[in-house]
Amino acid sequence: MTEATKATVKDYILREFLPGENPAALTDSTPLISGGILDSLSTLKLVTFLEEKFGVQIEAHEADVEHLDTITNIAALVHAKKA
C-alpha cells in the first residue's frame, strides 16, 4: 500500500513538476519543500492531487515541511488519513 502510494506520488511529481528529469534522481527522501522543488503553488497542486487520487482531506496546517517534504512523509500522511 505505502510503496504503491509512494510510486503514485513520485510519478505525479516527476510528471507535473520535474518533466525530463532522471526518475532515479528523485528518491523517497529527496527534500521537496526545503529543496525548492515544491513551492506554495505546486504544494497546493500536489494536495489537490492527493485529495482526488486517494480520497483524503488534507488540512491547511498539514501542508508543511513536516508532512510533505519527502515522498516518504507524503505517503505516511496519506496512509494515516486513510487508516
Added chain:
Amino acid sequence: MMEVWNLKKLLSLYALVGGLAIALLAAGADLIGFASLLGENGAWRNHFFLLGLVIAAIGVTTDFAFGERLLFAWLRPIVRDWQGLAKFASLIAQLGLLTVIMRLCYLEHHAFYHQVMSLTFYGFIIHHLLPRAWRLHFFILLSLAGLLSVFGFADSAWLLGISLVLIGICHAPIPFWARVTILLAAGGFLTAARFGYVAVPWTKAIWPILASMFMFRFIIYLYDFKHHKAPVGLVNTLSYFFLLPNVAFPLFPVVDYSAFRRTYYNEDEYRIYQTGIKWMLWGVLHLLLYRYINYYWVIGPEKVHSTYTLVQYMVSNYLLILRLTGQFHLVVGILHLFGFNLPRIMDVFLLSTGFTDYWRRVNVYWKDFIQKVFYYPAYFRMRKVGNTAKLVVATLLGFLVTWFFHAYQWFWIRGAFMLSLPDILFWLCMGLLVLTNSLYEAQYGRKRALVKGAATLREIASKTLRATGVFVVISLLWSLWISPSVSEWFDLLKSAEVTLPELAITLLVVIAGLGSAMLVYEKSLQPSAANPHGGAPAFFRFAAPTAAAILILYFLAQPTYAFRLGASASDLIADLKTDRLNERDAALLERGYYENLTNVSTFNSQLWELYMQKPDDWIPLEETSAVRQTHDFRKYELVPLLNGTVKHAPFITNRWGMRDDDYEQMPPANTYRIAMIGASVAQGSGVLHEESFEYLVEKRLNQEPRGGKYAKYEILNFAVGGYNILQQLAALENKVFDFKPDMLFCMSHTRDEDRLFKFLLETPFQAIPYEGVRQIMRTAGVTADMKTNRAAKLLEPYNGEIMSWAYQRIVENCRARGVVPVWICLPSEPGLKDTKRAASLAAVAAEAGFIVLNLIDAYDSAPGAYLQVTPWDKHPNAKGHRLIANRIYAALLENQDKIPLGFSGAAKLSASKAE
C-alpha cells in the same frame, strides 16, 4: 549513605557552577549593568571574581576528592576530540575577529557592537562547553542578560513580567477560544498603553522589543500550539520569545516556531556554528555596503532633475534595504551560534526573475508566516470554489494582511498607526503583480531541476533580462512607497527631464551589473571541482572562504594597513567605519524634522531610531520659552535674564539676551572684545555655559598671559540656536555692533548652506529684507507664489551665491566699523568631516574678505560617537567643546600675523606648542 553521596555530588556541582557564575557575573558586571552593585567604580569586582574562582575550585576539589569526577567526565570527551577542538578554536578566532571588526566599525549601535556582541562571543564559548541538556537554559539566561544590559533592571523586570503573563495566558487550563479572548483583551490594554491612554510604569524604550517578541511570534506560536506542530514547554517557549539579538534589532519579529524547534541542532554542530559565522559576515558586508550607499550615493527628491538623477534616486533609496538585510543576517547568524539552524532569511532577491520569485526570496520568514497562517487556511477553506478563484482570493488576502501587519508593526514600534496612500498603493501593486505571476505559473508551470546543471549563456541572458525587469519595477514602486504622497511622487517623475538615449544607457548599465551578478550567482550554485557531487564539503574547506574574508576585513579595518592603500582609500575606509547619518538625514535631524517623520520614507532610515530614544521634553530651542518673537527677519531671539533649562542643561542668559556672562555694553579700557555670531554649536547647545568652547577660549586668553598690549579679552556670544547666516547678519546689524567689538568670529559649519536654503524656502519672498538676496532669487526664477518643490529646484544652483552675498555684506559691515572679520569653520557635527564642502565654503569666505580659519579637523582626535551630546542630538558634548576650544586657541596663536590679538613676540614662538 546514598543520600549523603548524592548531597556531596550535588554540592560539588553547585559549588562549581555557582562559583563560575559569580566569577562571570563579576567579570561582566559592566555589560549587564551590575557594576554599581560591586561598590563604587566596581571596587569589589576583583574580590567577587576571586571569590567565584575559589568556590569553583572547591567544587572541582570536592568533585575530584569524592570520586564522582563529574568535571572530568564532562571535559574528557571535549579534550579528547582533537578535531572538534580545532574546529572550535577556528570558530572562536573567526567570531572574535568579527566582534572586533564590528566594534571598530561601530556597527549599528552601542547596544549591539558592545553588549550583544560581547555576550554573543563569551556566551558562545560557554554555551558550547556545556552539556547539550543545559544549553537552552543557558541561552535563555544569556538573552535575559542582554535585556538587563540594554534596558536596566526596572524595564527588564517589566518586560519579563509582561511576557510571562502573556505566555501564562497562552497555556492556561481553559478552552482555546477563552485563551485567545483573554490574550486579545491583554493586547487591547497594551494598545491603549502604547497610545498613551493608560499610564504605565515602564519607559517607552521597551515597546519595540516587547512588540518584536510578541506581535507576530504569538500568532505563530498559538497556531503551532493549537495544531501540535512542535513541542512546547517553559524552556522551549522562553527560548523562542527571548532571542538574544532582539534587544538590539526590534525589526526582526517573525520566526516560525516549528522551524525554530525542528532545526535545533539538526546537523553537525560545528557546521551550524560555521554557517552562523558566514551569515554574520554577510551581515557585516551588507551593513558596510549600506553605509557606502547611504553616505555617498543616496539623494533626496529635490536633487532629481535628469534621467541619471532619477535613476540614482530610485535605485539608491531601494538599496537602503541592505541595512535590513544586514541586520537580518546578523540575527540569524547569532542564533546559529546557539544551535538554531534556521534557514536563510533572504535569498539573493535582487536577482529574482519574477514577482513570485521576488516574494519568495525577499523575506522568506515573512512569506512562510503569511503562507502558513493566512494563505493556506484561506485556500483550503474554499474547497468548493475553482482553483483560479481560490488562488486569487488567497493571494490578495495575503497581501491585504501584509499591508495591515506592516502598519500594525509600525504602530507598536513607532506608536502611531501608519495609513498612507503610497503605502496602500505599493502593497496593492505588489499583490497584483504577484497574483498575475502566480496565475501564469499555475497555468504554465515553472522550470525546476533535481540536479543543478551548468546554466547556458542563453539561460543566463534570459534570467538577467527578467531580473532587470523585476528590479526596474520594484525600484519604481519603492520610490512610490517612500514618497510622502502620490502627488509628490508624480512631481518627482515630472521633474526629471528623461531622454531616451540616457534611459537606454542607464538600462544597459543595470543589465550589465545584474548580468555579472547572475553569472557569479549561477557559478556559485554549481558543484565545485573539489566537491563534484555537491554534498556538504569538509568543515575546514567550508570555513576557509569565510575565515579568509574575515581576515581581510580585519586588516582593512586597521588604520595601519588601510593607510597603505593610499590616502583616498584610507579616508573612505575611515568614513565607512564611522556610524553617522548621511548629510540629508543629519540636516533633518539638526532642524528637528524627525518630529514629523510619520511617513514610510523612514522605513530604512536611522532617524526614527534616534527619535525613539529621544525624551519627549528634548525639543528644539525655538520651541521653548527660552526664546521670544522678534517680529522681524530673525523671527526669534533669546529671552534676557533667563534662568531655565533647555535640553536638560541649565540655560542662563545675561541682560542682553546672550547665553553668556554679563558684560557692559561698552568695553572696559584696555580690553580686546570679540563678538561671536553663529548657531547652536556656538551657543553651546546641550552643554553648560562653562563647558562651551566660547567660555573656554575666553578663559584661556585671559589666564595664559601673553605679555601683550591688552589686559583682558572678552568674547561676547551672540549665537542663537537655529540661526542661518542671514539671521546672523540681521543680528549683527541690529545688535552686535552696539557692543563695539574689535573682532568678529563668524562661526560656520559645513551645513550652513543647507540651513540657509531651507530657511529661504520657508520664508515669504516679501519678508526677506535684503534686496541683494531677492535679486538673486529673481534671477533664479523664483516667484512669490511658487510651490516649494519647484522653488527648491530653481534656487539650489544659486545657494552658494547667496552665501557669498551674505559673507560680503558681513565683511563690509565689519570694515566700515574697524572690526576684524574672522570666519571659523567647524564640522557640522562630530564624526561628520566634509573636507570638500569646508574648503569650498572657506574659499567663498576668503573671497569675501574674511580671515579664514578652517578647523574641519577639530574633532579628529576622537570618534564622533564619543563627542555627541546624545545619540539623538549630534551637537558636541563637553569633550567636543574642549577639542574645539583647543583647536581655536591653537589657530589664533598660529595666525597672529593675520589676527591682531596683541600678543607679545614670545607668544608667537609658543604657537606650535599650543595644543
